[in-house]
Amino acid sequence: MPGFFTSKNKRSQVGVDFMPTGVAAVEVGIAKKDRGLVKRSDFLPSVGSSEQVKVLQQWVTENKLLNANCTSLIAKHDVQLFQLEKPAVADEELLQAVSWKINDLINYDVETAVVDVFQLPPSPKSPVNYINAVVANEVTVGGYVESIKQTGLSLQVIDVHDLVTKNYCRVCGIEDSTVAVLQFSDNEGLVTIYHHQDLYVARDFKIGLMDIDAALNEDEAIYDSLLLELQRSMDYFESTYGLGMVQKMVIFPQTPGTVRMAKYVQNYVSYELDFVEVNVAGDGQQEALDKHCFPAYCAALRGIQL
Numbered sequence: 001m002p003g004f005f006t007s008k009n010k011r012s013q014v015g016v017d018f019m020p021t022g023v024a025a026v027e028v029g030i031a032k033k034d035r036g037l038v039k040r041s042d043f044l045p046s047v048g049s050s051e052q053v054k055v056l057q058q059w060v061t062e063n064k065l066l067n068a069n070c071t072s073l074i075a076k077h078d079v080q081l082f083q084l085e086k087p088a089v090a091d092e093e094l095l096q097a098v099s100w101k102i103n104d105l106i107n108y109d110v111e112t113a114v115v116d117v118f119q120l121p122p123s124p125k126s127p128v129n130y131i132n133a134v135v136a137n138e139v140t141v142g143g144y145v146e147s148i149k150q151t152g153l154s155l156q157v158i159d160v161h162d163l164v165t166k167n168y169c170r171v172c173g174i175e176d177s178t179v180a181v182l183q184f185s186d187n188e189g190l191v192t193i194y195h196h197q198d199l200y201v202a203r204d205f206k207i208g209l210m211d212i213d214a215a216l217n218e219d220e221a222i223y224d225s226l227l228l229e230l231q232r233s234m235d236y237f238e239s240t241y242g243l244g245m246v247q248k249m250v251i252f253p254q255t256p257g258t259v260r261m262a263k264y265v266q267n268y269v270s271y272e273l274d275f276v277e278v279n280v281a282g283d284g285q286q287e288a289l290d291k292h293c294f295p296a297y298c299a300a301l302r303g304i305q306l
Helices: 049-062 091-101 138-151 166-171 209-214 220-241 256-266 294-300
Strands: 009-019 022-029 038-045 068-074 080-085 113-119 130-137 154-160 178-184 189-195 198-205 248-252 272-275
Touching: 009 049, 009 138, 009 294, 022 049, 022 294, 038 049, 038 294, 049 138, 068 138, 068 294, 091 113, 091 130, 113 138, 130 138, 138 154, 166 178, 166 294, 178 220, 189 220, 198 220, 209 220, 209 256, 220 256, 256 272
Parallel strands: 009 068, 068 154, 178 248, 248 272
Antiparallel strands: 009 022, 022 038, 080 130, 113 130, 178 189, 189 198
16 A cells, blocks of 8 residues: 555655656765755656656656655746736635636636645735735646656745745745846746746746857847847836835856846846856766756755754
8 A cells, every 4th residue: 555665765856847847856975974965967858758757766766755745846937827816805705706606717617726835924005915826727637636646756846937026036045035036947038037036027028048158249239129128027026015126136057158147137126137046966077957846946945954
């Protein structure tokens, strides 16, 4: 019977990100001596659910991570995040009211939706109170649960990309400020803005790492397009919520292209730019974090207090 002859892996926890071309998997330590440190970070090329489960299962077995606690990210195309005006109902009725409100915003029966709600603190600039509502189809969520179960990991939470970076901010001690995180995948970018750990802005745009790395020093068009996307995000945050300005932006990954980009952008913005720093267990000689693995790393940090 499941659980009788197995025990929890108490030395590590894992973050997993299922992507179109592979699985990102990150192990971090949870013991006192290596809490939050990256032990391994791998991108496992694979396409399709069955193949991705297979390669992740092999990774779990090879690294002796059977029954390790796991946070899995749900792919962006499988989940929706809505920022809505908070319904004027009692807290115990909030989920039901939000479900009714999103009925016309999703393309499946709301009765088959998994809904979670995160309330934002009142804004000093607006009388409107906002909430973040995360919505996914229950069948889709069930597929993630089953996939993780087959790998031998112990699923604790399913999280979303737009929210998970707050774990990094907390571990790095910048959670009590107003901070932006700019991250790039191969073909797109995502900027998120947090104020005291609460997510206020999440904006995707079609400028990816391949565009940034291909830009030459004199090619300012890509940088200017990125600046415009960032400025739109900042303007929306400042005008809507009245919580001041972003104080710092951290960027991932650090490549020759993103370093050039950051130098250019810093000339036009008032907030500090820096790159994500990752603490690595052991001698630190291995690559700190695969370029595909930042969201999985943030997922692996869930619940860790340094």
